[in-house]
Amino acid sequence: MTAFNTPATTSSVLDYLAKQEKKSLLRFMTCGSVDDGKSTLIGRLLYDSKLLFDDQLAAIKRDTKRRNASQNDIDFALLIDGLEAEREQGITIDVAYRFFATSRRKFIVADAPGHEEYTRNMVTAASTAALAVVLVDSRKGILRQTRRHSFIASLLGVRHVLLAVNKIDLVGFDRRVFDTIVADYKEFARNLGFQTITPIPISARFGDNMTNRSTNMPWYTGPTLLEHLETIAIEDETADAPFRFPVQLVLRPNLDFRGFAGQVASGSIAVGDPVAVAKSGQVSKIKEIVTYDGNLPRAIEGQSVTLVLEDELEVSRGNMLVPPEDRPHVADQFMAHVIWLHPDPMLPGRSYILRTEVDSVSATITSLKHQIDVNTFAEEAAKSLRMNEIGVCNLSTQAPIAFDSYRTNRATGNFVLIDRFTNATVGAGMIDFPLRRALNVHWQALDINKNARAALNHQTPRVLWFTGFSGSGKSTIANIVEKMLHSKGKHTFLLDGDNVRHGLNRDLGFTEEDRVENIRRVAEVAKLMTEAGLIVLVSFISPFRSERRMAREMFASGEFIEIFVDTPIEECARRDPKGLYKKALAGEIRNFTGISSPYERPETPEIHLHTVGQEVTTLASEIEDYLGEQ
Amino acid sequence: MSLTHLQRLEAEAIHIFREVAATFSKPVMLYSIGKDSSVMLHLARKAFYPGKPPFPFLHVDTTWKFREMIEFRDRTAADLGIDLIVHINHDGVEQKINPFTHGSNVHTHVMKTVALRQALDKYGFDAAFGGARRDEEKSRAKERIFSFRNSQHAWDPKNQRPEMWKSYNTRVGPSETIRVFPLSNWTELDIWQYILKENIPIVPLYFAARRPVVERDGMLIMVDDDRMPLHDDEKVEERMVRFRTLGCYPLTAAVESSATTLQDIVREMLTARTSERHGRLIDADEAASMERKKREGYF
Numbered sequence: 001m002t003a004f005n006t007p008a009t010t011s012s013v014l015d016y017l018a019k020q021e022k023k024s025l026l027r028f029m030t031c032g033s034v035d036d037g038k039s040t041l042i043g044r045l046l047y048d049s050k051l052l053f054d055d056q057l058a059a060i061k062r063d064t065k066r067r068n069a070s071q072n073d074i075d076f077a078l079l080i081d082g083l084e085a086e087r088e089q090g091i092t093i094d095v096a097y098r099f100f101a102t103s104r105r106k107f108i109v110a111d112a113p114g115h116e117e118y119t120r121n122m123v124t125a126a127s128t129a130a131l132a133v134v135l136v137d138s139r140k141g142i143l144r145q146t147r148r149h150s151f152i153a154s155l156l157g158v159r160h161v162l163l164a165v166n167k168i169d170l171v172g173f174d175r176r177v178f179d180t181i182v183a184d185y186k187e188f189a190r191n192l193g194f195q196t197i198t199p200i201p202i203s204a205r206f207g208d209n210m211t212n213r214s215t216n217m218p219w220y221t222g223p224t225l226l227e228h229l230e231t232i233a234i235e236d237e238t239a240d241a242p243f244r245f246p247v248q249l250v251l252r253p254n255l256d257f258r259g260f261a262g263q264v265a266s267g268s269i270a271v272g273d274p275v276a277v278a279k280s281g282q283v284s285k286i287k288e289i290v291t292y293d294g295n296l297p298r299a300i301e302g303q304s305v306t307l308v309l310e311d312e313l314e315v316s317r318g319n320m321l322v323p324p325e326d327r328p329h330v331a332d333q334f335m336a337h338v339i340w341l342h343p344d345p346m347l348p349g350r351s352y353i354l355r356t357e358v359d360s361v362s363a364t365i366t367s368l369k370h371q372i373d374v375n376t377f378a379e380e381a382a383k384s385l386r387m388n389e390i391g392v393c394n395l396s397t398q399a400p401i402a403f404d405s406y407r408t409n410r411a412t413g414n415f416v417l418i419d420r421f422t423n424a425t426v427g428a429g430m431i432d433f434p435l436r437r438a439l440n441v442h443w444q445a446l447d448i449n450k451n452a453r454a455a456l457n458h459q460t461p462r463v464l465w466f467t468g469f470s471g472s473g474k475s476t477i478a479n480i481v482e483k484m485l486h487s488k489g490k491h492t493f494l495l496d497g498d499n500v501r502h503g504l505n506r507d508l509g510f511t512e513e514d515r516v517e518n519i520r521r522v523a524e525v526a527k528l529m530t531e532a533g534l535i536v537l538v539s540f541i542s543p544f545r546s547e548r549r550m551a552r553e554m555f556a557s558g559e560f561i562e563i564f565v566d567t568p569i570e571e572c573a574r575r576d577p578k579g580l581y582k583k584a585l586a587g588e589i590r591n592f593t594g595i596s597s598p599y600e601r602p603e604t605p606e607i608h609l610h611t612v613g614q615e616v617t618t619l620a621s622e623i624e625d626y627l628g629e630q
Numbered sequence: 631m632s633l634t635h636l637q638r639l640e641a642e643a644i645h646i647f648r649e650v651a652a653t654f655s656k657p658v659m660l661y662s663i664g665k666d667s668s669v670m671l672h673l674a675r676k677a678f679y680p681g682k683p684p685f686p687f688l689h690v691d692t693t694w695k696f697r698e699m700i701e702f703r704d705r706t707a708a709d710l711g712i713d714l715i716v717h718i719n720h721d722g723v724e725q726k727i728n729p730f731t732h733g734s735n736v737h738t739h740v741m742k743t744v745a746l747r748q749a750l751d752k753y754g755f756d757a758a759f760g761g762a763r764r765d766e767e768k769s770r771a772k773e774r775i776f777s778f779r780n781s782q783h784a785w786d787p788k789n790q791r792p793e794m795w796k797s798y799n800t801r802v803g804p805s806e807t808i809r810v811f812p813l814s815n816w817t818e819l820d821i822w823q824y825i826l827k828e829n830i831p832i833v834p835l836y837f838a839a840r841r842p843v844v845e846r847d848g849m850l851i852m853v854d855d856d857r858m859p860l861h862d863d864e865k866v867e868e869r870m871v872r873f874r875t876l877g878c879y880p881l882t883a884a885v886e887s888s889a890t891t892l893q894d895i896v897r898e899m900l901t902a903r904t905s906e907r908h909g910r911l912i913d914a915d916e917a918a919s920m921e922r923k924k925r926e927g928y929f
Contacts (some may be wrong), residue, residue, distance in 0.1 A: 013893045016900070017823055021634045094790060096771040097764045099817045106635050108815060120792040127794035239632060248645070249652040253681030261677075263645045263796075292679035302633045304644035304677070317652055341792050357796050358652075414795045423801040425791040 023101065026234060028162075029110040029125040031153065032135030033145035037166045041135060041204040042098055042111050043076020045226065048211040076204075094118070095125045104230040112149070119388040120341035122149060123428050126156040127414070130234045133162045133225075134185075138171045138201075142184045148374045150185075154192035155337060155390070155430065157410045161189070162228055163199040169206055173216045191377070196232070200225050239301045242326040243267035243275075244404070244412050246358040247319050251306055259290055259306035260315055262358070265411035267323075268300040269307070277313055278320040278402035279330055284311040318359035320402045320412070328412060331434035332400040333366070338393050340385040342419070342426035347384055349516040351550035352426065353418040354397055357411065362398040362553060364520075369393060383513045385427075394435060398553070406430035420546055453533035457491050461530040463555055464623065466539045467548060467602060468565030469594050470580055471572035473611050473619075474539040477565060480620040482537055485627075493529055495522055497540040510591040516547055523551035530559060543599040563623060564605040569594045571612060636824055640673065643812035645796065646775060647677035647759070650810050651684050653800040654757040657810075660746075661687040661714070663699045664876045665832050666761030666813055669821055671706070672830050673812060674759075686713040688749055688758070692741035693718060694729060694878035696854050702833045715753070719745035729880045730859055737878070747783045750807060757800075757808045765817045775814045781805040822899060826892045836895065838872040838887040849883035874899075 030038040043060075060075065098109040110125035126132070132153040136146055150161065163185055171177045182199040189197060200209055201220055208214035211226045223231070244265040251259045269275070269286055276283045288308040289296040299305045307321060315321070322328055340346045346365065354363035371382035371391045385391045406413030417427035454461050464481065466474040475496055485492050501508070505521055508514040519542055526536045542548050552560045572594070573581040584592035591597040602608075607626055609619050633641065650657050659674060661667050674683040689703060707714040719727075722740040729737040750758060764771045774793045779785060781804075791799050802808055813821070825832060843850045844864045851858075853866050858880060860866070871884035872895075889895045 013897045013900075017826070017896065020819075020823065021636060023635060024632075025635050025638065094772045094787065096768075097815070098771065099765045099815070101819075121790075124792045124794055248648040251678065251681050253678075257680055259680075261648050263641055290680065292676035300633070302638055302641055304641040304648070306679070353801070355797050355799065411795065414797055416792075416794055416797045416799060418799055418801055423799070423803060423806075425793075425799045428792065428794045 020101070020106075023104070023106050024234075025106045025108065026131065026229060026232075027108045027110070027129050028131040028133060028229065029112050029122075029129040029153070029158070030133045030135060031112045031122055031125070031149040032164075033137070033140070033143045036135040036137045036140075036146075037204045038111055038135055039096075040076045041133070041164065041166065041202075041210075041225075042109055044204045044207060044210050045109075046098065046100055047076065048207055048226075095121045102226065102230055107229065119148070119152070120339075123152060123156065123339055123341065126153050126158055127410075127428070129153070129156075129158050131160040131162060131229070131232065132158045133164050135164045135166050136181055136185070138165055138167045138174075138177050138181065141181050142188065144375060146185075147188060150189055150192060151372075151374050151377070152339065152390075154189075154194060155339070157406065157430075159193070159195045160232060160234065161194050161197045162225065163197055164204075164225060165199060165201045166204055168201040168208065168217070169203040173201070173208075173214075175217070175219045178220075198222070198228055198232075200228065239266070239268075241266035241301075241409055243269050243273075243321075243323050244328065244409065245269065245275075245307065245321040246356070246412065247315055247317055247321065248358050249317050250315070257308075258312070259288075259308045260321065261304075261306045262321075263304045264299050264301050265357070266301050266409055268298060269321075270298040274324050275307075275309070275321045276324040276327060277315050278322050278328055279400065280314065280319075282311075282313045283324050284309040284313055286310075318356075318401075320358075322402075328402045328404045329434045330400050330402050332397045333394065333435040334403070335369070335392065335394050335432045335435060336415070336429045337390065337406075337432065338365070338385065338417070338430075339390050339428045340387055340426065341428060342424055343387050344419070344426070345384040345386045345512070346391070346417075346427060347513050347516045348393075349513070349520045349550075350544075350546050351420060351553065353420060354395070354401070354415050354429075355418055356401060356403065356415045359401050361401060363395050363417070364550070365393045366396045367394045383511070392432075393429075395429075403431050405433055407432075420549060450531050450533060453531075457533045459490050459533070459535060461533050461559065462535045462627070463526050463530060463551075463560050464535070464537045464563055465542070465548065465551065465560060466537070466563045466565055467542045467605075468567060469569055469572045469599060470541055470592075471575050471577055472565045472567035473616065474541075474565045476616055477609070477619050477623070478537045478539040480616055481623050484620060484624050485535060490535055491533065492535045492537060494537040494539065495526060497522075500525075510597075512591075512597075515543070515591075519544075519547040519551060523554055526551075527554050530555065541593050541599070543593045543597065545600045545602070548602065561607065561626070562602055562605040563607040563609065564602045565609050565611060566601075567611045636820060636827065639816055639820055640676070640824070642815065643670075643673045644677040646810060646812040647674055647683075649796075649798055649800065650757050650759065651678070654808070656753070656755050657685040657757040657759070658688045658715075658750075658753065658755040659683070659685060659759040660761070661689045661703070662761065662876075663689065663695070663703045663833060664761070665821055665825060665836060666763065668830050668832050669816075669824055670759060670761050670812060671710075671712075672828060675710070683712070686715050688715045688717060688753075688755075690742060690745045690749060691716050691718045692737070692745070692878050693723060694737070694741070694880060696833075696835055696852070696876065696879045696882075698835050699833055699876060702831075706831070715749070717745060717749035717752070719748060728857070729878060734881050738881075741878075750783065755807065756802055757810055759810050759812060761813055762811050763813050763816050763818070763821075773811065773814070775811055776800060777809045777811065778802070779807045779809060783807065785809075818899065819896070822892070822896050826896065833876060835873045835876060837891070838870050838889045838894075840868045841871050841884065842866045843869050843871055843884055850886070851882075852879055852884055854879040 032038055096111045100107050112122040112125035134150055165178050165181050178201045201217055202209045202225055208216055209224045211224055213224055245262050246265055247260045248262045251261050271286050273286050274283060286307060287310045289299050290306040348365045348368050351362055351364050354361050368382055369392045370379040371389055373380055404412045413431045415429045416425050419426050466478050468474050478494055482492050482494050500522060505518050508518050526538055529536045576582060583589050584595040593599050607623060719741055727737055727740045762770050774790050776798045778791055842853045844866055850871055870888055872887040872889060873884055889898045
């Protein structure tokens with residue numbers, strides 16, 4: 001496959017392979033705006049390195065002709081753009097990974113899309129790249145996408161940039177054009193933290209300064225693109241970092257063996273070394289480093305091994321083995337940069353699944369501190385993040401996680417956010433630091449607890465959560481249920497949506513963000529009241545599944561009872577007790593649930609009340625019966 | 631000291647195997663008997679040592695595989711004591727679907743793609759390992775390592791989950807699945823180099839030997855049994871051939887070769903001027919044929 005140093009005889013094959021084995025690996029990405037020529041650049045690299053097979057060449061020659069009969073050279077982009085939609089539209093949609101080797105190095109290239117809509121795929125490519133080839137069209141200079149991609153690459157920890165000033169043939173190989181673009185780029189990238197920026201004038205289409213030095217630009221004396229890729233020193237930062245071993249799973253094939261399987265994220269460890277369990281702080285020593293190929297004296301960054309400890313400690317997936325003297329942070333509140341990747345916006349207060357390499361916990365964005373404008377890098381106030389936007393957020397997780405700051409360790413400082421219902425990957429996060437309040441505010445253990453208070457009241461604390469359209473009958477039914485409970489000597493409290501909005505939540509409106517915060521506060525209040533031993537009735541439209549679920553998760557199992565007051569929207573609009581539907585239909589109220597804002601029906605409520613044709617007292621009794629049976 | 635290229639690829643694959651075992655309730659490994667499957671099986675054994683891989687192996691048998699492949703499969707399963715499930719689309723067998731009368735497209739769709747979907751549904755697997763590599767083909771170059779499939783087993787290439795770092799999204803809803811590709815970042819050369827280094831057993835068809843073949847449309851097709859109808863102008867002749875890739879015998883072209891050892895094969899590959907999938911007749915149907923098959927659920 002590679003034309004470099006091809007061995008002629010069988011006997012030299014082993015020598016050849018031995019040399020191949022010793023080569024280092026460079027993972028790099030290409031990025032830049034649409035039409036700057038990214039796919040053409042990779043196609044040209046493979047072609048000039050004689051890495052294309054005859055059948056592949058024949059296929060693209062044929063395809064080039066088919067699309068443009070007058071074109072006699074090869075359209076290399078056709079080699080890379082593999083998806084049908086890409087070939088039809090002539091743009092790159094998703095990351096393509098290419099592999100090639102020269103006599104000096106092995107390469108994995110991630111070709112990232114230029115189109116803004118597909119920024120998330122660019123993030124995918126940047127997360128594993130050590131170097132970015134940033135393409136700029138000589139005729140256009142630095143564009144919005146150039147800045148955006150450079151910023152994202154920097155944010156994701158890419159430390160080296162090769163600035164490929166492409167299509168230089170179309171500006172007459174003019175040195176001044178090149179110099180201007182280089183100066184512009186260096187100016188805006190000044191604060192992006194790149195260790196090296198290497199500008200090279202090229203024509204990917206015609207091969208100038210790709211693998212061979214161009215005769216068209218005698219003024220350029222630097223390396224060719226391939227030379228630079230082959231020789232740039234990418235120091236292995238993770239090898240010298242403190243030892244980090246995220247535990248993937250516990251292997252216990254029999255009663256005598258208990259090992260922790262994982263891949264060394266950074267640093268190294270030897271038999272006999274002391275280790276601590278990050279989350280519990282317990283300390284032990286490495287007894288054995290087990291692999292299929294025999295036990296090892298030492299394991300280094302990148303190796304997948306199984307560690308056996310001297311002592312029986314409680315360690316499970318999601319934890320980390322670390323040096324006792326150099327531990328990661330363990331916290332449930334931290335600040336992070338978040339890139340939003342999904343058409344549904346990020347909402348502070350909403351509950352997401354946060355996934356690190358091995359851990360998975362519920363998490364909410366407690367505050368969006370600011371959004372970052374990728375053109376000016378200015379910090380701007382924002383209430384939510386839309387797709388492709390970048391923000392700095394405070395996050396809170398349901399349980400503490402072990403992490404380092406992304407700056408010091410890419411492997412242990414990252415996370416992704418996942419939507420609880422669709423399971424879509426909606427965000428990518430890079431942790432900055434734990435929050436001080438998480439470090440210093442510890443939970444105060446109190447002697448008189450919920451059970452003690454509830455026992456005094458002779459009742460089991462509960463939350464009855466009524467959800468349904470405005471006018472569905474939630475408050476009417478809740479009111480009757482409370483009266484029934486009260487007459488039986490139960491201690492209750494009713495939280496009504498409208499009433500709470502007059503006080504506690506009067507600063508909130510009806511946008512999606514505010515609705516999420518509205519529910520979060522009410523759930524917290526209800527939680528305090530159950531702690532006080534009360535039966536709490538909550539009557540809120542609460543239109544979104546994720547917020548009802550967030551509320552549910554704050555309570556003990558069985559404590560939260562979701563009651564779906566199921567009245568068709570037509571019936572609610574007909575009743576219209578507060579005259580709101582009339583106004584909403586006339587367009588006078590924005591974001592009105594059922595009319596101009598969605599209502600997500602509960603999928604498995606504890607109690608499902610079909611109200612049409614039923615007496616409210618019958619419906620209330622249904623709830624009382626449910627409580628009696630519990 | 632740092633890891634070599636192959637050591638990194640091995641460690642990455644082991645990490646992927648372990649992620650699946652830790653996060654899915656019913657994984658399976660697709661075992662196609664080829665060299666990539668042999669490498670995957672080897673890696674799966676390494677990943678869970680001193681235990682065994684905590685999942686079964688599934689072979690979707692189109693009934694048109696080379697006989698030597700089936701022998702190799704049964705011997706491997708017996709030697710290693712692995713849990714092997716063989717699934718055949720019996721509806722297809724009843725309809726006598728075959729590559730000669732129905733063409734490669736229909737045959738592959740019914741006996742491979744549909745059969746695979748049947749098997750995944752029947753056993754309720756939520757994750758399936760496949761041996762696909764990104765260097766094989768253009769649409770594969772774009773696929774994630776953890777590649778989501780909806781409840782209809784379909785792949786939506788325009789809407790793939792972003793995949794950052796090694797923090798994989800392993801969550802699926804009811805009847806949704808994930809296809810997992812531990813060899814995504816391996817090249818054909820890496821595979822052979824690893825087979826050589828680790829001494830991994832492979833089907834003898836990869837080595838050159840005298841075999842009965844006919845020349846058809848410029849391809850050398852091996853006559854593996856008497857089900858293959860011959861045209862009047864075709865004659866079977868013994869030639870020294872081997873296979874770079876293995877599938878259904880009527881759809882897999884042989885190459886003339888004298889490579890009888892692993893070293894010979896590697897040398898031959900280093901000087902090859904055609905890509906590996908060149909010998910796969912199903913890919914040639916149309917430029918985007920692999921992507922279409924994958925969207926329908928083909929591996």
